[in-house]
Amino acid sequence: MNKFMDFVSEVLAPKLNKITQNAYVAAVQDAILTTMPLIFIGTIGTILDTIREAFPSFPECSGFASFSFSLLSLFLAFLIPAFIMEKKDHKRTRNQAGLAGISLFIMAICPEISDDIFSIEFNALGSGGMIAAIVTGIFVGAVMSTFSRLKLFKEDSPIPDFVTVWFDTLIPILFCMFVGWILTSVLNINLLHAINNFFMPLVNFGETFWGFVLINFLSMAFLYSFGISTWCLYGVMSVIALTGIDANIAAAAAGEAATHIHCYEVTWIMTIGGGGATLALAIMMAFMSKSQRLRVMGKTCLVPSIFNINEPLVYGTPVAFNAILMLPMWICGLVIPIITWFVFKLGLVPLPTSVFQLWYLPKPIFAYFSTGSISGAILCLVLFAISWIIYYPFFKVYDNQCLKEESEENIKE
Numbered sequence: 001m002n003k004f005m006d007f008v009s010e011v012l013a014p015k016l017n018k019i020t021q022n023a024y025v026a027a028v029q030d031a032i033l034t035t036m037p038l039i040f041i042g043t044i045g046t047i048l049d050t051i052r053e054a055f056p057s058f059p060e061c062s063g064f065a066s067f068s069f070s071l072l073s074l075f076l077a078f079l080i081p082a083f084i085m086e087k088k089d090h091k092r093t094r095n096q097a098g099l100a101g102i103s104l105f106i107m108a109i110c111p112e113i114s115d116d117i118f119s120i121e122f123n124a125l126g127s128g129g130m131i132a133a134i135v136t137g138i139f140v141g142a143v144m145s146t147f148s149r150l151k152l153f154k155e156d157s158p159i160p161d162f163v164t165v166w167f168d169t170l171i172p173i174l175f176c177m178f179v180g181w182i183l184t185s186v187l188n189i190n191l192l193h194a195i196n197n198f199f200m201p202l203v204n205f206g207e208t209f210w211g212f213v214l215i216n217f218l219s220m221a222f223l224y225s226f227g228i229s230t231w232c233l234y235g236v237m238s239v240i241a242l243t244g245i246d247a248n249i250a251a252a253a254a255g256e257a258a259t260h261i262h263c264y265e266v267t268w269i270m271t272i273g274g275g276g277a278t279l280a281l282a283i284m285m286a287f288m289s290k291s292q293r294l295r296v297m298g299k300t301c302l303v304p305s306i307f308n309i310n311e312p313l314v315y316g317t318p319v320a321f322n323a324i325l326m327l328p329m330w331i332c333g334l335v336i337p338i339i340t341w342f343v344f345k346l347g348l349v350p351l352p353t354s355v356f357q358l359w360y361l362p363k364p365i366f367a368y369f370s371t372g373s374i375s376g377a378i379l380c381l382v383l384f385a386i387s388w389i390i391y392y393p394f395f396k397v398y399d400n401q402c403l404k405e406e407s408e409e410n411i412k413e
Contacts, residue, residue: 024138027083028235031137034083035075042069042355046369049354069355070122072242073129077105080137081144088141090148096169097144100176104136105129107180108191124192127246131203131239132195140176147172199239206240209345212262213337215240220267220275221333225319225326241267245355252353261344265352265370268359270336272384274310276329277336279363280388282313284395291402307360324401328394332387339383349375 045064052058082098085091109129111120123129150171183189205211219233244260251258273279282305285298294317301313319325343349349371356370363384367376 023084023087024141025235027080027087027141028134028138030083031076031079032234032238034079035072036357038068038075039072039355039357043357046354046356050369050372065355070126072126073105073133074102074125076130076133077101077137080134081141084138084141085144085148088145088148090145093144093148093169096173097140100144100169100173101133101137101140103173104140104176104180105133107177107184108132108136108195110184110190110192123246123250127242128196129192130242131199132192134235134239135195136180136191139179143176144169144172147175202236203240203243206236206262207244207260209341211240212341213334215262216267216270216337217330217333220271221329224275224314225321225329227315227320237267245352248351248353249355258351258353261341261351263352264359265354265356266340266344267337268308268357269363269367269370269376269380270340270383271308271359272363272380272387273305274308274314276310276314276319277332277383277387278310278313278319278329278391279305280384281317281319281325281328281391281395282310284388284391285313285317285399288395289399289402291399291406293406294399294402306362308363309360322398324394324398328391331390335386335390336383339386340379343379349373349379 042065045061048058048061048064052061078098078101081101082094085094085097090097106120109120109124109132111118113119121128124132148168150168180191183191206215215233215237219237223233240262241264244263245265247260248258248263271277273282282298282302285294286302287295287298289295289298297313297317301310301316304310304312314320317325319329344351350373352370353372356366358366358369361369364377364380367380368374370376371379
């Protein structure tokens, strides 16, 4: 076990952290995180629709999602190249890179222009075009970053800086537009479909049983227990999860059954207290621990854990790099996704058909709103009970160990 932990901490973790810190990967992560307020606003429509169910005369609220979550790809098309330029220390041209990203993305989704009418597939602006937005955004960021070394004017030029930016960005923007024009207008390639088809195996794998379990285990339990941020897989998770909820929304609108289990509205039901379902551990530490240190730590971390913020618990107890507590986190990271998958697959809980991403709500409340059913809240309570059973014996061992250490320290004093 020690050799394995050393391998992960000394070999695997640095490599994964290096990937996470890569300018392009970090730009995608930051772009998605920047859009979170808009995604939360889309959630407001879901909450208001519950009022409309009780009072049919209440105004229809789909506009909250239509002009926030449903424009996700358009936002990313701007933000990704802008963040790339920022992380490459080319901040002076970040806005121009963002605008070029929007231009190329719009070209990529092949809108129809006829008789002064601009027609576009609305789903392409939302999560349906997310992969295309990421690819085109990275391409524009790479081109703009490469050309940023070429400056038409010297730094001591009397020409105003904003004017030099105009000319310095003309060539790279023209190059991006030229590539888009060749592919879409000359070669008649629908880049949206081509890019989505290329990455579809990844999305399809995420929708399988093994994909659902493996991705959630790695991101929410295994890597987390080694102090590796779950954000290192956030880009992959978001593509799968946001595509999934978008497909469920479209199915519900067409009067069809939702089929996508891998969406945040499902996966966040499993993070009871945060990644690794650690709320049970926090409660045990706060009220059942004989160790004074664990009891104080548990009471300190309890309120954040109720709202699914468990960094203080994971890094303060610690759970990370703690062989006794890492193991139950891994077990929860496997058992809970497996149970969740089968519960939704068997139709025991309805699949989400609307955006609901207020992950910081206490989990039974979140589960009720995300699934639109009391059975979602019941599932959450069952998963909590299972996490309690898993953590309890390991907690007792660790509590006794900490108590023994405290006793030995008191004797020395």
